[in-house]
Amino acid sequence: MRTSTRTTRPVLLTVPVVLALAATACGSPGSSKSGTSDTSGPVKIAVVDAQSGQLSSLGDWEAKGAKLAVQQWNDKGGINGRKIELTVFDDQGDPTTGTNIARKLASEHYIAMIGTSESAVTVAMAPILRQEKIPNITSGQSTALVDVKSPFLFLNGPTSTTYDSTLADYVIKTKGYKNIAMISNNGSYGKGEHDAFLAAAKERGATPVADQVVTTDQKDFSAALSSIRQKKPDLIFIGSEEVEAGLIVKQARDLGITAPFAGAAPQGTPVFVDTSGAGNADGTIVSSPYLSNDTDAASRSFAAAYKKAYGKEAELHGAKSFDGTNIVLTALKTSGVVSGEKLAEAIRATKYHGLVGDFAFDETGVGIFKTSIGVIKDGKLVAAQ
Numbered sequence: 001m002r003t004s005t006r007t008t009r010p011v012l013l014t015v016p017v018v019l020a021l022a023a024t025a026c027g028s029p030g031s032s033k034s035g036t037s038d039t040s041g042p043v044k045i046a047v048v049d050a051q052s053g054q055l056s057s058l059g060d061w062e063a064k065g066a067k068l069a070v071q072q073w074n075d076k077g078g079i080n081g082r083k084i085e086l087t088v089f090d091d092q093g094d095p096t097t098g099t100n101i102a103r104k105l106a107s108e109h110y111i112a113m114i115g116t117s118e119s120a121v122t123v124a125m126a127p128i129l130r131q132e133k134i135p136n137i138t139s140g141q142s143t144a145l146v147d148v149k150s151p152f153l154f155l156n157g158p159t160s161t162t163y164d165s166t167l168a169d170y171v172i173k174t175k176g177y178k179n180i181a182m183i184s185n186n187g188s189y190g191k192g193e194h195d196a197f198l199a200a201a202k203e204r205g206a207t208p209v210a211d212q213v214v215t216t217d218q219k220d221f222s223a224a225l226s227s228i229r230q231k232k233p234d235l236i237f238i239g240s241e242e243v244e245a246g247l248i249v250k251q252a253r254d255l256g257i258t259a260p261f262a263g264a265a266p267q268g269t270p271v272f273v274d275t276s277g278a279g280n281a282d283g284t285i286v287s288s289p290y291l292s293n294d295t296d297a298a299s300r301s302f303a304a305a306y307k308k309a310y311g312k313e314a315e316l317h318g319a320k321s322f323d324g325t326n327i328v329l330t331a332l333k334t335s336g337v338v339s340g341e342k343l344a345e346a347i348r349a350t351k352y353h354g355l356v357g358d359f360a361f362d363e364t365g366v367g368i369f370k371t372s373i374g375v376i377k378d379g380k381l382v383a384a385q
Contacts, residue, residue, distance in 0.1 A: 065321030156324030184239030193239030246275025
């Protein structure tokens, strides 16, 4: 397969990143809201994520997972003999930029979208994607995604409710922690995590002794952490993305706080561990549908292919994107490359045994309802004993 690279500049997008994977650069397939599409030329799919800024690690992981899936399909002949053209757009973690990209996807006849990994951006894009009948499968986990109630929006992993119910069961029922403090941010992800864990904890008889909310761009957490320290918690729940969570943990240890932390997907990533410091992160309890690259034959195969392609270790977000892209491509193949409502229906009907679990989508667009518990040990996420 010949790989070509071209540059696309969405409106107001100052740092565009475009990667095309196709055997040919001509013949873009038209799409139709009625569900029909051209039968020649490449099948156009977009990845929309932050490729710059503080959330760029999420976008990089998602793009790599999608590219790997597309590469494998193209190596086997694409979809019904048609190559898949994958283009990556940088939303910069900004909802306004995301909505502009959504309009561009419609005008340039993209048949489906992978992304975004930022819940707030996905929520902002959802009305346009729904109007234009472009299905998308997101790595976000905020319950706000479900609240959109778009038949074109799907999740490639569990919602915050699943992550945090599983986490609360483990830390409260299994480990017996009751003196729990919380610190989360006021962004879409943080709000979702805060509300989900708070509800789960109260249902299990544990009312947090501290509940600190910080901003998404905050760097100094000394005031919030000092307040938490006064409560002498046995455990601290953290609801924020990788970099901020790492800074919180690092500063907490600097203040002499020794209580373990607990959280969801971000706390299981290398960025979190690197930001906090491996020693500071050790003991962090993580709820995740993908704990290891060595869980089974499928995860080992994925991890080996990822390492060969990128020279880096695979992790949860890349695995979710790999699954989500494979689901979209499978739906396109089984449906004969339909678009619009018919493609959304084909995605919803797809049952897929993925790296993060067995997908079976309900009417809300959620297809995974289970996570596992891991613990950071020597800087690595391992299954909890």
